[in-house]
Amino acid sequence: MVNIVMEKIVIDNLSIQYSDGVESLQGINLKIPANAVTVLFGPAGGGKSTLLRTINRLNDLADVAKCQGRVLIDGENILEPDTDVINLRRKVGMVFSRPVPLPLSISKNISYALEVAGERNKARLEEKVERALRQVALWDEVYDRLNDPAIALSGGQQQRLCLARVMALEPEIILLDEPTSALDPISTAKIETLLKELSASITIILAPHNTQQAARMADYAAFLLQGELIEFGKGQDLFLNPTDKRTADYVRGRFG
């Protein structure tokens, strides 16, 4: 290994085209370090969501016409047709831009993923629900109403619940697609703090909903523009001394 940092994910010449002809990603090469926050930023339509959804193969649900290249997680190409996608998705959790609690109770929302994975033991489920809720600092707010419908929570609480739902599976990677775009600043700060803490042991890939958040959160940052990777580097370097003019223009707010 030449690099000091360990790469968790290697994206190798990845191109994706949707069946309506939109070329979403063009020859992306990216090495995402383990146990750090990597931020994918850039204007809308840059391919951030597509890239995120490719890493857990959620893009299988979309109308993808062409998908070339490789995505290696721990050296294994997850784009192979015989990849166990269900196992992959348990390892690579995802949080969406709008909190979508399943139409279940608070605790069932978290135990759902464990139950579909075959866990039947009630005591173990309860224990994991509590641990996940504590990890996202939601336990103290909901411990006395775990059986209430999750929709009764506030937006910020719902999004932390969605994060807890992913945490319950003890994932190695968490993908977040503008997770705070529907939240108030206080809830946003809570989520950001949590992500920073979690990144000690989990590889986090975040598509932030604005450049400020990108700058705050990035251990590493990748600038995506219209399906191309323009620049990748350490967060500080990219935001303070971008090498590419387009990155510089975007970071300084000249377009976007």
Next chain:
Amino acid sequence: MAIKSPPNPAPILTSLQPAKGKLTSQLKQKLGFGLLTAVSTFTVLPIIALGIFILVQGIPSISWEFITGYPREGMRAGGILPAIVGTFYLTLGTAIFSVPPGIAAAIYLSEYAAENRFTRLIRIAMINLSGIPSVVYGLFGLGLFVLFLQFGSSILAASLTLSIMTLPVIISATEEALRSVPQSFRVVSISLGASRWQTIWRIVLPQSLPGIITGVILGLERAAGETAPILFTGAAFFLPRLPTSPMDETMALPYHLFVISTQVPGMPVQIQYGTVLVLLVFVLGMNLTATVIRSRARARRQW
């Protein structure tokens, strides 16, 4: 604090006042709404009048004997129990044969099948099936179930015929109920490592169940009230006992009604109205159940 109106309206307001002798837009709107209200009242009136009329005419003949007794004196006296039980059996049989395949087909169409020529063909077939006159179903049932499969004129053949007629209703109602569940639930469930089937079974079906039940009941309700499909496939003119097996013929309320109104001379009119009332209560009872389920589910729904 009361808001005082100015003693003299500002001159600019005068231009907004209606010109004499002309229809202002406000007046036109009032007239329009009045017309619409009148038309909708007139469309509902006959239904209400019909209901009241049947109720008033039919109630005197409703008695314990009428509900639980057998027809006597060439159906001119006695009860209609065999017809009530027969309609119940036919509805039950129709449910057994149409609900499971109907829901399965809807799940396939809504959750699994891609939008292609084959599924378009299925949909077109379904739309056309629901437009076929019910007597054609009756003849089809006669040909297929009674004669070719040699079920004879029986509850089995009649139920199967009614099932074919009901299937399109159940499939399209179920499909609609499934599609009304937000796509985001499916995406989230899949992203959490659930399989497609687990997602359907644990999230989509429970959420769409009220809609499915409503559709099923409405489909069965139509089957319960039909005469033509059972005419050649299982309805008995007169059967002074209850059917004992699915291979028996049976009396049924709608067909019995046809018989006593047209085929039996000297039929007391009260018995006819009584039979109509029982059929209406049967069918409207199902309808009411469907409505209650739907409105309860709507109140509870979380999205």
